[in-house]
Amino acid sequence: MHIEDFLREITAIRGLSGDEALVSAFVKEAFAPLCDEITVDKMNNVIARKKGPGPKVMFSAHLDEIGLMVVDIEKDGCLRLGNVGGVDPRILPGQRVTVYGREPLLGIIGAKPPHLLTDEDRKKNYLREDLYVDLGFPYEKVKELVQIGDQVQLEHRYVELKNDQAAVKTCDDRACVAIMYQALKLLQNIRHEADLYFVASSQEEVGCRGVMTAAFGVDPDFGVALDVCHAATPGAPGWRTHKLDSLVASMGPYIHPVLRRKLTEVAKDNNIALQTAVVPRNTSTDADELGRARAGVPTVLLELPLKYMHTTVETFNRNTLKEGGRLLAQFAAAVSAEWEDELWT
Amino acid sequence: MLRDTLQTLLNAYGPSGSEHAVAEKVRELLEGHVDSMKTDALGNLIVEKFGADENAKTIMVSAHMDHIGLVVTNIEENGFLRVGAVGGISPELVRGRKMVFQDGLPGIAVLEPNVKNKARQDLSDLFVDIGAETREEAEKLVSVGDVCVYAPDFTYLGKNRVASPAMDDRCACALLAELLMYADNQKNHIVGVFSTQEEVGLRGAGVAAYAIEPDIGLAIDVTAWGDTPETKLPAVKLGKGPAVKIMDRSMIATPAVREKLFEAAQAAGVIVQREVLAFGGTDGGAIQLSRAGVPTGTLSIPCRYVHSANEVIDMRDMEGALKILLQFVDLA
Numbered sequence: 142m143h144i145e146d147f148l149r150e151i152t153a154i155r156g157l158s159g160d161e162a163l164v165s166a167f168v169k170e171a172f173a174p175l176c177d178e179i180t181v182d183k184m185n186n187v188i189a190r191k192k193g194p195g196p197k198v199m200f201s202a203h204l205d206e207i208g209l210m211v212v213d214i215e216k217d218g219c220l221r222l223g224n225v226g227g228v229d230p231r232i233l234p235g236q237r238v239t240v241y242g243r244e245p246l247l248g249i250i251g252a253k254p255p256h257l258l259t260d261e262d263r264k265k266n267y268l269r270e271d272l273y274v275d276l277g278f279p280y281e282k283v284k285e286l287v288q289i290g291d292q293v294q295l296e297h298r299y300v301e302l303k304n305d306q307a308a309v310k311t312c313d314d315r316a317c318v319a320i321m322y323q324a325l326k327l328l329q330n331i332r333h334e335a336d337l338y339f340v341a342s343s344q345e346e347v348g349c350r351g352v353m354t355a356a357f358g359v360d361p362d363f364g365v366a367l368d369v370c371h372a373a374t375p376g377a378p379g380w381r382t383h384k385l386d387s388l389v390a391s392m393g394p395y396i397h398p399v400l401r402r403k404l405t406e407v408a409k410d411n412n413i414a415l416q417t418a419v420v421p422r423n424t425s426t427d428a429d430e431l432g433r434a435r436a437g438v439p440t441v442l443l444e445l446p447l448k449y450m451h452t453t454v455e456t457f458n459r460n461t462l463k464e465g466g467r468l469l470a471q472f473a474a475a476v477s478a479e480w481e482d483e484l485w486t
Numbered sequence: 487m488l489r490d491t492l493q494t495l496l497n498a499y500g501p502s503g504s505e506h507a508v509a510e511k512v513r514e515l516l517e518g519h520v521d522s523m524k525t526d527a528l529g530n531l532i533v534e535k536f537g538a539d540e541n542a543k544t545i546m547v548s549a550h551m552d553h554i555g556l557v558v559t560n561i562e563e564n565g566f567l568r569v570g571a572v573g574g575i576s577p578e579l580v581r582g583r584k585m586v587f588q589d590g591l592p593g594i595a596v597l598e599p600n601v602k603n604k605a606r607q608d609l610s611d612l613f614v615d616i617g618a619e620t621r622e623e624a625e626k627l628v629s630v631g632d633v634c635v636y637a638p639d640f641t642y643l644g645k646n647r648v649a650s651p652a653m654d655d656r657c658a659c660a661l662l663a664e665l666l667m668y669a670d671n672q673k674n675h676i677v678g679v680f681s682t683q684e685e686v687g688l689r690g691a692g693v694a695a696y697a698i699e700p701d702i703g704l705a706i707d708v709t710a711w712g713d714t715p716e717t718k719l720p721a722v723k724l725g726k727g728p729a730v731k732i733m734d735r736s737m738i739a740t741p742a743v744r745e746k747l748f749e750a751a752q753a754a755g756v757i758v759q760r761e762v763l764a765f766g767g768t769d770g771g772a773i774q775l776s777r778a779g780v781p782t783g784t785l786s787i788p789c790r791y792v793h794s795a796n797e798v799i800d801m802r803d804m805e806g807a808l809k810i811l812l813q814f815v816d817l818a
Contacts, residue, residue, distance in 0.1 A: 159739075289761075
């Protein structure tokens with residue numbers, strides 16, 4: 142499968158945090174022919190191992206997606222909503238959603254027409270408490286089909302843009318799962334010493350939970366977390382954003398300095414462009430938990446710049462995606478047992 | 487009787503970190519009913535009751551013994567005590583309440599009445615009056631680090647309801663104790679954990695789960711309510727059955743365990759509610775993430791005015807919950 146076809150397919154699959162079984166099954170099937178062992182653990186983490194005699198390296202990109210959950214059903218049949226991960230309520234009006242009730246149901250999130258708003262209302266942003274899903278059914282029918290706790294998934298539409306860009310929901314972080322897929326494909330023809338574990342992790346969006354149990358299970362010597370970061374958009378602060386056209390290697394107290402240097406050297410040797418970001422505290426990615434698993438894991442963070450994070454039009458550069466696969470594969474091939482003696486040199 | 491067990495456990499002193507008096511009461515109740523009891527390094531009381539099945543799974547069922555309180559941080563010249571929070575205790579809920587220290591010493595929590603901005607009062611405006619007139623007198627009675635809790639105050643409320651401090655989570659301790667008493671020849675191993683330090687970060691249950699390595703985790707805890715005049719969420723009502731947690735801030739219940747709870751409820755003929763809580767957490771969150779992961783769920787008792795001195799539950803929800811638990815240890 143081409144990396145972009147992988148991304149197109151995986152972003153469509155239901156996998157809200159805490160209920161990733163379907164998307165885990167997809168990843169398991171796609172990764173299986175490319176690795177030696179594959180398991181899905183109790184938290185729905187997919188753990189693909191490509192064996193080697195050397196140190197254990199764990200790569201982690203999360204496969205869960207943000208979405209909504211039914212928290213109450215009103216007497217008029219409206220579904221009130223809670224968050225699964227950080228969905229911004231401002232993007233919701235006008236959305237088409239799928240409610241996973243007793244059967245999948247199409248619904249819409251509307252908005253009060255501007256004609257009916259007061260001047261005061263117009264100045265306000267949408268709040269989640271004021272929004273609801275309209276299925277078109279009356280209360281009795283809704284009660285038959287929908288229960289509190291049912292998941293609500295945002296709309297999937299893959300939009301190919303000009304200049305090598307594309308937009309789709311859940312690039313955060315399935316674009317990075319696609320990068321792992323690409324790396325695994327490339328590694329079929331590259332010799333590697335390290336014992337490689339590619340983990341598509343669960344429940345990142347609700348607190349990096351999947352990676353905790355996966356890292357305990359794998360017990361790695363080195364960690365590489367992959368996640369998305371912000372690309373430049375009009376009005377966004379420059380110091381927090383990056384160019385769309387290359388990957389970012391973050392630095393900061395949660396990132397192992399020598400392992401990061403090794404990563405930048407691999408990039409340089411292979412002519413892969415790499416930007417730098419400074420993260421002064423926790424990274425809010427799998428890297429944080431991977432780094433403190435068991436007795437501690439030297440960990441680096443590799444990030445894919447994305448426009449419009451946590452919307453249904455998360456936008457990335459296709460070439461950056463492919464280069465990500467190449468960098469990951471080359472890094473995996475470069476890891477050697479000597480690295481363990483060089484960690485604080 | 488569930489009601490007697492509950493009352494026995496409610497009256498024990500047990501702020502986070504000093505739960506041994508509660509553990510002692512539980513030990514007395516369970517003597518002769520279980521296969522083993524031990525206390526671990528964090529004070530968790532871990533109780534085993536073996537299952538009958540050859541392929542029995544180990545189910546860790548957790549209910550926390552600790553409750554919230556106020557810790558003395560400074561004794562002032564005039565004998566008043568300045569305090570900090572142990573767990574989520576708010577000045578607004580504690581103001582005017584009668585408190586009690588471990589040795590039974592009473593005190594009154596007072597929110598400074600003479601301040602300009604009453605809307606923004608916090609714990610620094612709170613003091614405890616133990617009746618001492620001088621620092622010397624107060625120092626003979628308490629030391630910095632001593633913790634006071636809401637004084638026991640059990641009240642019947644209407645036909646089916648009871649109000650008391652520490653209902654969070656002694657009502658669950660009562661359920662777990664009765665589960666261990668009445669489970670008879672059940673299929674699976676029950677490891678009951680009367681856990682410590684839940685209110686300060688799910689700390690006891692985390693280490694207990696690490697040691698036990700259970701196949702399945704289940705927390706029993708209270709949840710919030712949505713059935714008073716201006717409160718709608720969570721969509722959980724008192725007296726309408728225990729609630730099966732879908733998610734809160736600490737955990738998304740493992741779908742398979744959640745479904746087993748619904749099955750157990752159906753088998754027990756108990757109607758249950760579905761709970762989505764936008765805040766809070768339970769021991770379940772710590773159990774689920776233990777080691778390489780433990781499939782985990784939470785059974786909730788709807789409780790009004792959580793963390794106040796009058797936490798109100800409905801005994802019908804309690805009775806329903808016990809029936810579900812007895813089924814669950816057979817079904818899972």
